[in-house]
Amino acid sequence: MRYEGPIYRPPSEADSLLIQATVGCPHNKCSFCMVYKKGPAYRVRPIKEICEDITEAHNIYGDRIQTLFFPAGNTIAMPEKDLSYICLFATEKFPLLKRITVYGSSQYIARKGPQELRSLRMGGLSRIHVGLESGDDEILRKVKKGTTASEHVEAGRFVKEAGIELSEYVVLGLGGLERTKEHITATAEVLNAIEPDFVRLRTLVPKVNTLLLHQMGKGLFQPLSPHQVLMETKELLKNLECRTHLTSDHYTNYINLTGHLPEDKEKLLRKIEQALTKDETRFRPFFIGTQ
Numbered sequence: 001m002r003y004e005g006p007i008y009r010p011p012s013e014a015d016s017l018l019i020q021a022t023v024g025c026p027h028n029k030c031s032f033c034m035v036y037k038k039g040p041a042y043r044v045r046p047i048k049e050i051c052e053d054i055t056e057a058h059n060i061y062g063d064r065i066q067t068l069f070f071p072a073g074n075t076i077a078m079p080e081k082d083l084s085y086i087c088l089f090a091t092e093k094f095p096l097l098k099r100i101t102v103y104g105s106s107q108y109i110a111r112k113g114p115q116e117l118r119s120l121r122m123g124g125l126s127r128i129h130v131g132l133e134s135g136d137d138e139i140l141r142k143v144k145k146g147t148t149a150s151e152h153v154e155a156g157r158f159v160k161e162a163g164i165e166l167s168e169y170v171v172l173g174l175g176g177l178e179r180t181k182e183h184i185t186a187t188a189e190v191l192n193a194i195e196p197d198f199v200r201l202r203t204l205v206p207k208v209n210t211l212l213l214h215q216m217g218k219g220l221f222q223p224l225s226p227h228q229v230l231m232e233t234k235e236l237l238k239n240l241e242c243r244t245h246l247t248s249d250h251y252t253n254y255i256n257l258t259g260h261l262p263e264d265k266e267k268l269l270r271k272i273e274q275a276l277t278k279d280e281t282r283f284r285p286f287f288i289g290t291q
Contacts, residue, residue: 001053005040007071010129010167010200011249013101016067019053021045021086025073027105029144030133031211032174032204034289036073044078050086058093065094069101076104076128080116084123091124101127106147106155117162127165129200130156135190136182139175143212149190156194168196172232172253173204173224180224184232188239199240201248201257203229207289226254226283227276233257234272237265254283 004023009016024042025035036042057065068090075083087100102125109117109128134140135149147155159166168191175183191199204223206213215221224232237246240261246268247258255275257268 013069016069021070034207067099075102077108087124109155129167132168135186153193166196167198177222184235195242203252205289
């Protein structure tokens, strides 16, 4: 198998076969992301090469593969016919395959539209990981996400209507102190409108070589303390009314929260309240990310 540039996958895909379908990210402007800022430039790998890598993986692992993730940063931006083809090819090679997953930003999902997403589902695509980040339009503009709250909702609904599982990622603290209330209120509204299968929490960690870190150094962005992040988490949970699975499966978070909503909401809120009784020095220290 061949790989080019940074290869990232969600923690939930830790046991998945990774076959690179695209290189880089077609947007590559988010102020908090460093992954592809130094390249390589976005491109779709030749379908022949992707299929050769799938065949090589089958030669190595046989029929054991049950989950497959197609990196890199925004594989949903691939032409629908190409993505459908490699999904079908993988399904034929791995008869026990239960899940095929990609990353996808809302603007690229929205451009696909309902019909192309249904075709992708028929081809075998079964889950999309989406960086919602925030539901607040002002924050989305400031971090150069390239989408809006309404487009997040439209794209999310398209995915759900197509029968594809949807994971939405929320970045706690992304609005800084200035917009913490707006961040949580708007994010809960968007998630309630989408009703994703999964809500995955991440806590903002400034990364090297990013605009956000530069803004922080200039005093233009004030990050949240551990207690303030926990308060955001608490308010988000209180405002979530959709049925979903919430998880905080990431090293950036101060506490681990996982459960089904609304059934486990009170239990999760009690866990946050308990964490808030701890001195802030007991949580992980502030750090600047390098990857």
